[in-house]
Amino acid sequence: MSFAVAIDGPAASGKGTIARAVAAHFGFLHLDTGLLYRAVGRQMLDGVAALKAAEMLTPDRLDDPSLRHADVAQAASKAAAIPEVRAALVDFQRAFARRDGGAVLDGRDIGTVICPDAEAKLFVIAAPEIRAHRRCAELRASGFDVTEAEVLDDLRARDERDMNRADAPLKPAEDALMLDTTEMSINDAVAKAVAVIEKLRGA
Numbered sequence: 296m297s298f299a300v301a302i303d304g305p306a307a308s309g310k311g312t313i314a315r316a317v318a319a320h321f322g323f324l325h326l327d328t329g330l331l332y333r334a335v336g337r338q339m340l341d342g343v344a345a346l347k348a349a350e351m352l353t354p355d356r357l358d359d360p361s362l363r364h365a366d367v368a369q370a371a372s373k374a375a376a377i378p379e380v381r382a383a384l385v386d387f388q389r390a391f392a393r394r395d396g397g398a399v400l401d402g403r404d405i406g407t408v409i410c411p412d413a414e415a416k417l418f419v420i421a422a423p424e425i426r427a428h429r430r431c432a433e434l435r436a437s438g439f440d441v442t443e444a445e446v447l448d449d450l451r452a453r454d455e456r457d458m459n460r461a462d463a464p465l466k467p468a469e470d471a472l473m474l475d476t477t478e479m480s481i482n483d484a485v486a487k488a489v490a491v492i493e494k495l496r497g498a
Contacts, residue, residue, distance in 0.1 A: 298323070298397040299412075300492060301405035304419035305454050305465060306368070307426035307433075309476040309484055313419060314401035316485040317492060321399075326391050328402035328409070329371065331384050333362040336370030345374045349383035363437065365449060372453045375403070378462040385409060403457055406468035415492045418467035419484075421477045426450055 300317060304310040311327055318325035334356040338348035361367060374380050385408075392398050392410040400409065406416035421429075427447035434441050457465040467473060472491055476484045 297393045297395060298414050298496065299392040299410050300397070300399040300415045300417070301392075301410050301413035301468070301471075302399065302401040302417045302419060302488075303403055303405050303407070303465070303467065303471070304401075304417075305403075305426065305457065306450055307430040308419045308421045309429070309481065310401045310417075310419040312481055313417070313474075313476075313484055313488050314399045316481075317488050318399040320485075320489050321397055321492070323397035323399050324391070324394055325399045326388065326401075328384075328388055328400055328405065330357045330362060331387070332371040332375045332380075333367050334359065335374040335380060335384075336367050336372075337362055339370045339374060340366060345377050346379050346383065349374070349380045352384070352387075363434075365434070365439070365441070365446075368453070369449070372456050376456060376460040376462070381462055403465040404463035406471050407466060408463045411468065415495045416468050416471035417474050417488055417491065418471040419474045419476060421475065423447060423450060423454075425477050 302310045302314045315325055331352065334352055335345060335348040337359060339345050388400060388409045392400055406413055424447065427443050427450055430450065431441055431443045431446045474484060474487060
């Protein structure tokens with residue numbers, strides 16, 4: 296039996312960490328849908344047309360360590376603004392959401408476009424400065440020489456593009472639970488998400 300959990304939100308809000316923890320808690324499969332667009336963005340930087348990259352995407356490309364680079368993130372955001380690219384990746388995501396045994400998908404339009412009938416929907420947010428601090432620490436731990444100011448500018452540019460694109464803009468579904476992680480520890484945020492999902496599963 297399927298049970299889909301849609302977790303959306305802007306970059307570095309904590310949605311990915313929460314999604315992985317929720318999937319592990321319930322024994323569900325997890326898909327970071329942002330990696331699909333990062334994989335397309337990676338190929339765009341290599342000179343491949345965005346639509347062609349989306350149509351030829353294979354699961355093995357999602358394991359590329361370079362997908363976490365800042366330039367790939369910017370390319371991914373640009374790819375995600377192309378309606379034809381989004382359409383090419385929709386079927387893959389929807390099929391994943393309805394796999395037997397439950398699935399957690401995190402991204403920017405899961406609850407609104409990809410899986411509007413998901414049994415549980417969360418929209419994770421955090422103050423931009425907190426998000427920049429988190430992402431900067433993550434990048435530095437991976438060996439990148441960045442400043443919080445640079446990361447904050449990057450996040451704001453991505454937010455602007457993601458929230459104002461014509462196709463599937465970043466916004467919470469009407470029935471999504473808003474989860475503000477600005478002043479929450481990751482353990483508290485995960486506990487809150489788990490509690491909400493457990494309640495919905497028992498409904």
